[in-house]
Amino acid sequence: MATVKRYEDCASRLENRGYHPPTREYVDGLVEAMRRSGVEACWHSAVDPDCRALFPSKVIPNCHKDANFESFHYLIGRLHEIGRPVLSWYSLSHCIGLTEKHPDWQVVPMADESIPVPGRTSPEHLKRWCCVNTPYGKILPEFAAEVVRDVGFDGIWFDGASLADVSATNPGCLCAFCHERFHxxxxxxxxxxxxxxxxxxRLWINWRYERLMDVWKRIADTVHAVKPEATICFNNSRHRYENFPRWTTGIPMKKLGWDVVMAGELSLQVLQADFQIKMHRAYGCRRGAESWMPLCDHWNLWVPDIEPLPLEQGAVAALSAGGVASMGIGAHPKDVIGTLAAVQKAAAPLIPYKDGETVRYAAIWVSQQTQDFHDQLGRQFSWDAYHGANELCLHAHLQSSIVLNGTASRIETRSGFLFPMR
Ligand SMILES: [Zn+2]
Known part of the structure; x- marks a missing residue:
């Protein structure tokens, strides 16, 4: 049996998910694709896309009709045999297994038309969203512990890790539990x-940050109590290109310093990996930084003949900033081996340089208060400014850092020079 590589040391990471427990045929094909492409780490999912358990959970027993442990033990065992770690995908704000039993635990969005969000929520769509201020916030860490302890995953990649719905943009929550707790x-x-x-x-915005971080922290602590080496990643869903107010996610911009991976998603803007990875690093989390990119040429048009060059550039940009790009595919991994192999070949030689130092005299201060209370509901000017300052530094061949509230004064004292954003 090969030694299973530490997830945080892997140069390439491949996302997969399932609607049902994985079949043997699927797993055998996945293992073949991992071997032939050289991709070093993998995700699958212990849950379906609505976060219904695909294994017989004791914590949330309302699971899939074919739920079993054997399928996952085969999946994880085969991947471990070839030295690959495997995390479970889980969308933190989804849990249809609970909302079916407790409809009053559903997220109730602040459906204020003045908040510019890309889409409004239908009652059907909302059924999967479960508010972390309900008893779900206590149950979720125990469910996460089951995923690593009983199912055997090497960790969990938390997608949808926001206090909102519709891709983290439509802020919640106005449920009865939130009303009571806020009061x-x-x-x-x-x-x-x-x-x-x-x-x-204004207080509610900051209260949401506290409430959500309380859940994130308890998830990490509960999982690490049963498996200290387990990898916990949180997707902070912070894009530049979408023009919605960022406070809607409920995810703060401040140093956390926890034993987790701070992650995000580049979507098709792969060359923004430099800025995004440095944003993740500013959280000071000890397991590193990661950003996800989809293996498609146009959003949600998944094809096997994907052009590899932008993805290679994204992987290199991420590593140059001190993090790693993960990849999502809409096809079977066997159909995209060439592209996977190209990304692996570009990324692997750069791993020894991943933790290099930035220059000590230039930093970009990204302020939570500017984002939340200057931009408010309007165009997100502060984000254009942050990216502009980063471009300026890159064109001058200066690999700068990003600093969040709480770290800026230390940097100022040490270096005496900071790019002031406002
Ligand atoms: Zn609520």
Whole structure:
């Protein structure tokens, strides 16, 4: 049996998911694709896309009709035989196994038309979203522990790790649990509209950050209590190109310093890997930084003859900034071996340089307050400024750092020079 490589040391990482427990035929094909492409790490999913358990969970027993452990033990065993670690995908804000039993645990979005979001939520669509301020927030860490302890995954990649729905843009939550908890914590009534002149609304933005980070932290601590080496990744869903207010996610921009991987998604903007990875690194998490990119030439048009060059560039850009790109595919891995192999070949030689130092005299200060309270509901000017400052540094061949609130004063004192953003 080969030694299983540490996920955090892997130069290439491949996303897969399932609607049902994995079949032997699928697993055998996946293992063949991993061997032939050289890709070093893998994800699958212990749950379906609505986060219904595909194994017989004791914590959330409302599981898939074919739920079993054997399929996963075969999947994980075969991948471990060839030295590949495998994480489970899980969308943190989904749990249809609970919302079917407890409809009052569903996220209730702040459906204020003044919040510019790409889409509104239908009642059917909302069924899978479960609010972390309900008892779900206590149950989820125990479910995550089952995934690594009983199913045997090497960790969990938390997608949808926001307090919102519709790709992290439509902010929640106005459920009865949130109303009660907000009132208990602040003495104020929970606001029902986005009103920046309201003290309660401004407090609510920061309260959501605290509530969501409490759940993230308890997930990491509970998983590490049963498997200290397990890898926990959180997707912070922070894109540049989407023009919605970033406070909607409920994910703060501050140093966390936890024993997790801070992750995000590049989607098709692979050359923004430099900035995005440095943003992740600014969280100070000890297991590193990762950004996801899809193996398609146009969004959701998954084809086997994907052009590899942009993906190779994305992988190199991520490593140059100190992180690793992961890859998602919409086809069987066997159909895209050439592209997977190209990314692996580009990324692997750069791993020894991943943890290099940035220059000590230039940093870009990305301010939570500027994002939330200057941009408010309008165009996200602060993000254009942050990216512009980063481009300036890159064109001058200066690999700068990004600093978040709470770290800027230390950098200022040490270096005396900071790119002031506002
Ligand atoms: Zn709620």
């Amino acid at each position: 208990d914590d602040t003495g104020l009534e929970l606001p029902t509209r986005a009103d920046f002149s309201s003290r309660a609304f």
